[in-house]
Amino acid sequence: MSNPYAAVAITKHGVEMVRNMAGQFPGTDVYYMTKFARGDEQQLGYNMFEGSVKLILPDLFKRYNGIILFISLGAVVRMIAPLLVDKKVDPAVLVIDDRGEHVISVLSGHLGGANELTRQVAEVLGARPVITTASDVQGTIPVDLFGRELGWIVDSFDKATPVSAAVVNEEPVALIQETGERNWWKYDKPVPDHIRTFHSMAETESFAFNAALVISDRLLTDEEQQRFMSNGVLYRPKSLVLGMGCNRGTSLEELEQEVLATLAEQNLSVKSVRNIATIDLKKDEEGLLALCQKYDWELVTYAPAELNTVTLPNPSETVFKYTGAYGVSEPAALLSSGADHWLLEKKKSGNLTISIARIPFKP
Known part of the structure; x- marks a missing residue:
């Protein structure tokens, strides 16, 4: 073609x-x-x-x-x-x-x-x-396309049809957005009254809804799955940045295993990772490049001087000796995400270190 x-x-x-x-x-x-x-x-x-x-x-x-x-x-x-x-x-x-x-x-x-x-x-x-299409004619949320232009991924599609029906039939719908871009409403009118927006699942306690649209990078608990996904659709925004440092020659297998394990430990979805950030000394690191290619992530790199602009609670003289930076994974995660704090400051395992930051999307 x-x-x-x-x-x-x-x-x-x-x-x-x-x-x-x-x-x-x-x-x-x-x-x-x-x-x-x-x-x-x-x-x-x-x-x-x-x-x-x-x-x-x-x-x-x-x-x-x-x-x-x-x-x-x-x-x-x-x-x-x-x-x-x-x-x-x-x-x-x-x-x-x-x-x-x-x-x-x-x-x-x-x-x-x-x-x-x-x-x-x-x-x-x-x-x-x-x-x-009803959602286009009515000017409301297209459930199966929601957030696509923003890079969101639908993580649970099996309830898309009944949830779409609830949206277009003006039934009570809970839209819970924990993270992700806020500029998803494309019409020159308010969001319909039957769609109530919340910043957390706890806020929905007193709202009786027939369907749910959940935007989150978290792994839902069993209770949340039952309450919101019985007739809901889950969207994964690209909201997480992985700051990483590794020894030269670290394999794709070790990097991938540790990334997946760390995200699971933090109750975060791999589908919400936007990119990996590291020092420019690692811009040609084969394992990192292979990991990014496999998951369609960008590899963002920073010079030591840029990394040193971030104040670290635990700067490392050893890392500075070999790289010229007092840290790699921690400052790279903050610089790339624009965040001022970490979800995970630093975890060292085997040949690599991982830090995680969440992108602070504008209201």
Whole structure:
């Protein structure tokens, strides 16, 4: 797949629109029937096909993130029905009428991005976007997409459907945000009254809710799991920074084992780790680089002089002798996170030291 989107036309007017759109909407591969060829398709990189479009749809479903079809809605529904697997993996599917008046989000509106793609294509074509997803129409929280643009990870998805129903049906919903970005509300109006926001689970004691949205980097207790996750969705913001120091040549296996064990001891989720921070002497440390690659973390490094700007309760002359810094994991964690204190000041184990800090997000 050279581009994320495929645009397909099967009529004369559709071909005209798809050709015009291709020049204004980068990242789109064009497909239309050979009988509408104009002779410049090879030069432009357009794809021709013979026979029914139904024959090429299975391949397009596998290859593209989004499929834009200049075909009638009813025909599209019949053709894609046998191809549907799950909303977590199905591509976004859009339908555009033969006059280019309406762009309709048909499939994978949230997780697949069809709703946002619909808005973008409609703007290019000067058409009207048609989106029927309840949370978009009502202007409320899209449970299955909540926090995605902020980097949040959904840690428990099995209750997404009933929780979404509670949100759009205006049932009492508890939104507990212990950490993470606070600028998640995207509408120019207040959060709906039936969604009550709390800073901790303890604050919900007197609130009878039908569903819960929990934003936390903590591992929930059994009691919290039962109370909030029986009909709730848990989101993991990228709120933790691991400050690390290690001996040269420390293996990926040792680093990973100790990181996971330390986070578990602190009742913190590995899914909420944003990055590792260390001294610039370790910028080429193979074990650290491999760990960051495995978990898709950034490795942030600091010069000794930068690390020494942080006042440490227990500065080390030994560390200073070898690195020029009085500490590595502790100051690196604070500098990278912007915090003024540690969740874990320092833990030394084997060939490494670990410190943990939580990013102080603005209200």
